[in-house]
Amino acid sequence: MNRVLSFIICIAIICVSLLRSDVYGQQEADSMETLKHGERLYRDGLLPSGKPLIGIIKGDLPAPGNSFTCISCHMRSGLGSVEGSVLTTPTNGRSLYAPRSNPPTLRPGMSTMGASGKGAPSPQPPPARPAYTDESLAAALRGGVDPSGRAWDPVMPRYKLQDDEMAILISYLKSLSSEFSPGVDATTLRFATVITDDLNPDRYQDHLNLLDDFIRRTNERTNHIENEIRNPRVKRQLMVSGRVAYRKLSLSRWLLKGAPETWRSQLEEYYRKEPVFAIIGGISGTAWKPVHDFCESNRLPCLYPQTDFPVISETDWYTLYPSKGYYQEGETAARFLNRGDDFPDCGKVLMITRESQVGKMLSNGFRDTWRAIGRTEPLTVRIAEKETLSPEHLALLIKKEKPDAVVIWDNAALPEAINALSAPDFEPPRKIIVSSGYLSQEFMKQNDNIRDIIYITYPERLPADEKLHEAYFFGTQPKGLKNGDSISKSTKLTYPLIKVMEQSLREMKENFYRDYLLDIISMGKDLDVPLYERMSFGPGQRYASKGCYIVQLGKGSHPELIKRSDWVIH
Amino acid sequence: MRIPFPRISLFFVILLFVCILPVRPTHAADIKYKRSIEKYNIPDVVLINQDGKKVRLQSLLNSDIPVIVDFIYGTCTTICPVLSAGYVNLQRKLDADNQKVRLISITIDPENDSPKVMKEYLKRYRAKPGWDFLTGSRADIDTVMRAFNAYIPDKMSHYPLNMIRMPKNGNWVRLFGLMSTKEFLNEYQMATAK
Numbered sequence: 001m002n003r004v005l006s007f008i009i010c011i012a013i014i015c016v017s018l019l020r021s022d023v024y025g026q027q028e029a030d031s032m033e034t035l036k037h038g039e040r041l042y043r044d045g046l047l048p049s050g051k052p053l054i055g056i057i058k059g060d061l062p063a064p065g066n067s068f069t070c071i072s073c074h075m076r077s078g079l080g081s082v083e084g085s086v087l088t089t090p091t092n093g094r095s096l097y098a099p100r101s102n103p104p105t106l107r108p109g110m111s112t113m114g115a116s117g118k119g120a121p122s123p124q125p126p127p128a129r130p131a132y133t134d135e136s137l138a139a140a141l142r143g144g145v146d147p148s149g150r151a152w153d154p155v156m157p158r159y160k161l162q163d164d165e166m167a168i169l170i171s172y173l174k175s176l177s178s179e180f181s182p183g184v185d186a187t188t189l190r191f192a193t194v195i196t197d198d199l200n201p202d203r204y205q206d207h208l209n210l211l212d213d214f215i216r217r218t219n220e221r222t223n224h225i226e227n228e229i230r231n232p233r234v235k236r237q238l239m240v241s242g243r244v245a246y247r248k249l250s251l252s253r254w255l256l257k258g259a260p261e262t263w264r265s266q267l268e269e270y271y272r273k274e275p276v277f278a279i280i281g282g283i284s285g286t287a288w289k290p291v292h293d294f295c296e297s298n299r300l301p302c303l304y305p306q307t308d309f310p311v312i313s314e315t316d317w318y319t320l321y322p323s324k325g326y327y328q329e330g331e332t333a334a335r336f337l338n339r340g341d342d343f344p345d346c347g348k349v350l351m352i353t354r355e356s357q358v359g360k361m362l363s364n365g366f367r368d369t370w371r372a373i374g375r376t377e378p379l380t381v382r383i384a385e386k387e388t389l390s391p392e393h394l395a396l397l398i399k400k401e402k403p404d405a406v407v408i409w410d411n412a413a414l415p416e417a418i419n420a421l422s423a424p425d426f427e428p429p430r431k432i433i434v435s436s437g438y439l440s441q442e443f444m445k446q447n448d449n450i451r452d453i454i455y456i457t458y459p460e461r462l463p464a465d466e467k468l469h470e471a472y473f474f475g476t477q478p479k480g481l482k483n484g485d486s487i488s489k490s491t492k493l494t495y496p497l498i499k500v501m502e503q504s505l506r507e508m509k510e511n512f513y514r515d516y517l518l519d520i521i522s523m524g525k526d527l528d529v530p531l532y533e534r535m536s537f538g539p540g541q542r543y544a545s546k547g548c549y550i551v552q553l554g555k556g557s558h559p560e561l562i563k564r565s566d567w568v569i570h
Numbered sequence: 571m572r573i574p575f576p577r578i579s580l581f582f583v584i585l586l587f588v589c590i591l592p593v594r595p596t597h598a599a600d601i602k603y604k605r606s607i608e609k610y611n612i613p614d615v616v617l618i619n620q621d622g623k624k625v626r627l628q629s630l631l632n633s634d635i636p637v638i639v640d641f642i643y644g645t646c647t648t649i650c651p652v653l654s655a656g657y658v659n660l661q662r663k664l665d666a667d668n669q670k671v672r673l674i675s676i677t678i679d680p681e682n683d684s685p686k687v688m689k690e691y692l693k694r695y696r697a698k699p700g701w702d703f704l705t706g707s708r709a710d711i712d713t714v715m716r717a718f719n720a721y722i723p724d725k726m727s728h729y730p731l732n733m734i735r736m737p738k739n740g741n742w743v744r745l746f747g748l749m750s751t752k753e754f755l756n757e758y759q760m761a762t763a764k
Contacts, residue, residue: 058750061655067694068651075647083648083728154602155652155748338622372686373622526724534708538645538679538725546681566707568681570618 031171038172043076045069047165055157063157073156075539076317077516078176081523086155089126093174096137102128137173138166181299181514183277189247189505189512190274191215194267194282194291194305197257203490204283207306208253210494211281214501215251222246247512249505252276256284256291263290271298278303278517281497283490286357292319301514303521304497306490308437309361310543312368318514320521320537322493323545326358326437329457330365330409332548333433335569336455337405338373346431349378350403352394354410356385358438362409379403388413391420398429405431411438415445422450431455436551444553451553455564459548460531462561469530492531496544500524533567603747605757608733610742613713617676617706620688625704627714630674636762637672637735641720641728642703643679644687649730652748656732658695659751660758671758673701679725680711719744734761 037048045053045065053065070091075081078092089095129148132140136147141159144152161169183190193211195204225246228234254270256263267290278301282291288307295302295318302318308325324331337346349370353363363380370378379401383389389410394417398406406429408414414434421428428450436443436458443456461469470487473495504520519539526536532545547567553559612628619625631637640657642650657673664670677683688703705711715721720731734743734757743761 057652057655058748058753061652061659061751063651063655064696067696068655072651073648081647083646083726086648086730088648154750155648523726525726534681536679536681536725538643538682539647540645541682566709568707570622570680570684570705 034168034171035175038168038175041065041165041169042070042078042172042176048168053159053161055159057157058154068157075516075519075523077511077513077519078173079511079513079516079519081519083523087125091173092177094178096132096173099131100126100129134170137170141166141169177511177513177516180512181277182275183514184247184512187248188250190250190252190276191278191280192252192254192270192274192276193280194254194256194284196260196263196284196286197255198285199283203285206488207281207283207490207494210491210498211251214498215249218249218502218505222248251280254279254282260287260290264294267291267294271300276300277512278514279305280501281305281494283307284309288319292316295319299514301518303500304493304544306493309357312364313542316542317518319542320518321543322496322535323459323532324365324543326361326435327365328543328546328548329435329437329459330362330367331369332365332457332459332550332565332569333362333407333435333455334366334369334373334375336550336565337407337431337433338370338375339569340431346404348401348403349375349405349407350381350397350401350429351378351407352381352383352389352397352410353408354383354385354389358411359383359409362435362438366407366409378407383410389417391417394418395421395426403429405429405433407433409435409438411440412442414439415442418454419445419447419450422447428453433457433550444559446553448555451555451559454552456551456553456561457548458551458561459545461533462549462551462563466530469528473528473530487530489531492529496527496529496535499527603730603745603749603753605746606744608719608742608744609740610718610733613710613717615706615710615713617704617710617714618685620685620692620703622685625702627704630672630702631735632740633672633735634737635669635672636737636758637674638758639674639676639718639733639735641678641715641718641731642675643677643725643728644683644691645679646725646728649728649748653730653732654691654695656749656751656754657701658697660754661698661701663751663755664758671700671762673697675701675703676714677703677705677711678715678722678728680705680708732757734758736761738764 040046041048041053045068047053047065055063055065055068057063057068073081073088074091078090079095080088080090082088127148127150129146129150132147138161140146140152141161144154144156144158146152193208195208252270252274254267256266271294279291279295280303282302283306284291287309288305289309289311291302291305292311294300296316300318301320303320304322305319306322310321310323310325310327311319312324312327337349340346351363351366353359367378367380381397389408394408398421408418418432418434421432430453432453433455434443434457436456446454460466470492474487500521503524504517507520508517522537522539522541524537526534527544529535533547535544536546537544549563549567550565550569551561552564554562612631615627616624617627631639638657638660640653642653654675657675660671661673677688683703683705685705688705692701692703706714712721718733722728730746730748732745732749732754734745735741736743743757745757749757
């Protein structure tokens, strides 16, 4: 009897456990579903029904959610934004459900929106309010009045949300930037940089030295603050200014060995041992896609990696590249041929491209842009990686196809083939475009009598202009360089990263969220740097330098470069 | 000379009447934006519209129909969505009659704002014909911003500005700040009154 009873009790316990786990599983699934709907509402402005959320701004201005979403102002992290004179306050649960005290600088009569006729007045922080509750937050989202009775700025939309839709939105706001991202603890904010073993140490040593120097200088300042903070008066001031949220910085070097296909597992292993807050810089001579994909999967920011092979995507979020690399030269060539004022009827284009990684990036940039413009597909001839484009082969292709323009993505042997086209009995095309990046200094080896039809993509400032900006950017004698030393390209790309990091860490204060770091960088000021005309992100932009010149060689044995286009061609 | 009593009375009555008259017969207290009348010399630059077509700015702006200009950019947060919601609602209020108004948005981020970016932006806002988005070289965009006394060195220093060209005299109503549909429509009607 006892055994029967025990059996029944066991079965009952198992059934109850299964039922409970099923209930918990269901609850978890529901919660995930709610967050998914909340994210869609917050980021895309779409209700669970798929219809756009409608907000009313300035009392009577309807703004559909798909054009004016929460993320437009409060940003992906929910920690708000500043644009010109408009300051948007944080909207993550952690901020909303805590009381806000008066900022020390706020004086009576100040508002969050200035209105002088010229220039943007500095935005002023908002005044105190009690913590929101679910009820007061729902009321505020509908009616635009906070728990202190103060009306929200009329630019903040008022939403007519149903109760269930409101619950979804509030649930998402509570989850938004609620826990610090991995890579930070009570004392340290951890970063890593990635180096691949295909590179000679000369290529990355400057980069690593500059990053180490940045970490050392920042930590010295932190040490100074730690000493100062023992003084209660200083501590009070630092807390008010938000600077008390310091952390020591650490930088690990993640060396990736072997073929790019093996990098993912190496990255996973590094990350398992030491989760970092972001990857800063890094250099590879071969590929970046495995690192890019790893960062995307782990929602890990990757800032200013030095690669000629960035991943070109309009939707990926976590990697911020200095430029589109070779792809950008291809894009520019297509836009130049399309736009060319002196060449309005460019019809048939012959694209000759080497089947190398560089050739593929250049030709993809050209083809994607050419298609997007609405042009017919260029006639493409591919050259195997080990094959040489001989003068005879090139002449034969041109004779046969009779193109208006020829785009050639090839390297060292190209000048010889092109120079042969200047033979008196040969009718060359009207334009030939080549890449200075792929040809390196070889692009200077052009016969005088062919230079008129050769156009060169040049994705940097012209040399004289670059020198001027070096002096302006680095000073007369950059740190660690002796007189006569030239500044490496790697150094020129590392300095902007350090500037961005210094600025972003200052602004991030105690908000150690990866999405916030990216939000801050996207709202940063444009950088005027030696290498490029302008480095600039904006919300959602992922390639800082967007330009590339088209140049031609002047006459003579030491020809100057002559600009034939603006920095950006549309 | 003595002034006769009735004439003194009349003087004080007029003075009193003038004093109690409002400066502007509008709800000034309700207006949160700043309004001024300006003259601008439009530079002779060629810009590119959302279809990739070249447009001469002077020809576009010196028009018999009212023109409104703002400065925005394709990935902008906060300010541009409100300015653009204003444009699209004005188009709706005017029944999408593109002969009643020509809306021009000029980018302040010309490096990023290609025709493709601008076209997608207009599509997102369901812009109707009559609203053009223009880009160009950095030098030309800077020239245009300067001509409208709206130069900023950096897009993150952006501020909300609309300018309405009055067809009757070519002057511009400069409106600094964000407006409601009603305020925007009212400004449009005042600027276009004959």
